Amino acid sequence: MSTNDRKLHREAALTAGRPAPHIAPRRSLAHVIRDDAEAIRIAKDLALEFAVGAAQRDRERRLPLAEIDRFSQSGLWAIGIPKAYGGAGVSAATLAEVTAIISAADSSIGQIPQNHFYMLEALRLNGSEEQKQHYFRRALEGDRLGNAFTEIGTKTPVDFKTHFADRNGKFYLNGQKFYATGSLFAHIVVAVAKGPNGRVHLVFIDRATPGLGFVDDWSSFGQRSTGSGTVTFDDIEVTPFQIVDHDGSFEQPTPMGPFAQIIHSAVQVGIARGALAETISYVRAHARPFFELAIEHGYEDPHTIHGVGDVAIRVHAADALLARAGHIVDRATAEPTAASVAQASIAVAEVKALATEVAQLAATKLIEFGGARSTLESYGLDRFWRNARTHSLHDPVRWKYHHIGNFYLNGILPPRHGAL
Structure with missing residues (x-):
């Protein structure tokens, strides 16, 4: 895609939806949960809070910004991080139960961190030691990972046009995603993109990176406040440290x-x-x-x-x-x-x-x-x-x-x- 085509593509997305919310850098460290029992207890407490106003948020299609801050600051977004890296290393059974508890109160809020947990698991499986140390620490501190996985208009949901290419020894990421649940709330956006070798990778991008764009254009009749809209990547320079192989998780x-x-x-x-x-x-x-x-x-x-x-x-x-x-x-x-x-x-x-x-x-x-x-x-x-x-x-x-x-x-x- 040419530079002009990318610009037109991005402008079309921007005119289709609402401006994305401003997500300020995290100001305080999140609570660190120590075990499965504490995770369940905190989830039950938060569910009582999130149930209040769930119908109104849905009716107004209002993004749960304050609620997501409470959710991630509670420590629940880091419970899957292994104990060796400072996390609770909870079981999959506990992670599922926490999700069900929150989803019973507000299923939009319950779905939003799914891709955050997914990307942390991908790091556990395929990240280098340095990448695990860095991104696990940030998640423990309260930074949220957002999904930029599926694209619209491709033959299947796992066909990807988003890619990064090597130009003069540097990698540049370009493309556009939809169904990007969690990205509107994220401190780090994780893009699924093809590399020069044709393999699918995860690319970790800080929210303030130039060329990263967000559009709140999710208009579905359900899961209205998940913010599952458009994310665009316009010639973003990325380093090898930001790239994790994804195909290996299934090979x-x-x-x-x-x-x-x-x-x-x-x-x-x-x-x-x-x-x-x-x-x-x-x-x-x-x-x-x-x-x-x-x-x-x-x-x-x-x-x-x-x-x-x-x-x-x-x-x-x-x-x-x-x-x-x-x-x-x-x-x-x-x-x-x-x-x-x-x-x-x-x-x-x-x-x-x-x-x-x-x-x-x-x-x-x-x-x-x-x-x-x-x-x-x-x-x-x-x-x-x-x-x-x-x-x-x-x-x-x-x-x-x-x-x-x-x-x-x-x-x-x-x-x-x-x-x-």
Whole structure:
């Protein structure tokens, strides 16, 4: 792409959305969490805060800037950093549970750090010792990593035009990304780009770098406040220290794929939990009985009672599969082999498939059992279905069933990539 084409491309993106928020350099050190129990405790406390105003943020499409600061300063964004580097080194099961807890309160906030965790895991697997020391320290101090992975308009979501080229002994990065969840809030943007050798790499770029542009143009009907819009790279000079190989994470057995997917699965589990909790609260407070019934309250309706019981069973099944998948991912992390990684991928695919269906079911039943009044905009209850449906499109569940069935029926190991 020529310099003029890049300029026109960037100008088109800038006119399509809102100005990106200003993210000031971090002013204080984040709290450092020491173990799994502390991570769960802090997540539960923050979820109570984030639930307040979730409907309003969704309605106004308001970016949760203050909430994200609270989230990262709490230390929860660094809980996956290994103990050897000063982190809590929590289990995948704990990381998934933290994500589900936050997502039950506000699934946009729950999704935002997914790529931060992903990039830290990529560093653990493929970064040099110097890169790990540097970027793990920054994450422990409270710096946030943002995603610039997928592009719009390519043949598939894993086709990349964004690239860095060698010019006179220096590397220059050019391209444009969409679905860049987390980048609007990030101190460091991580771009997925092809290098001169055609391999896919991760390129770590400080937010203040000249040539790095952001556009708040995410207009989806769900996950409205994730800020998953456009990021542009205009002839950004990068050094080898900023570049980490990404293809290597999948060329050999590593937990990279199931690690990424268990966090997405946890977002769906969280939405299902949140919708069920909202159903119980709303029906108890507002639902009226059907006029054919001689009862006083909507929560005495036998069909509603049966329906809530059915949803509760399914939500609890998704909870159990999430915990199970977390333990299997932990085993694959401790001893990565073709078999253990495949088992982890399948276990995560199982919870993702079920949780995706349950989240949409719970969100639909919330409106059904709540009655006509529950559709009023002031309640914002439709956000659970919109969020579940939107987030489910990250990677198609229909392919989860295919790989699960092929694994159990034919003994075929699933492919290794970030969507499985």
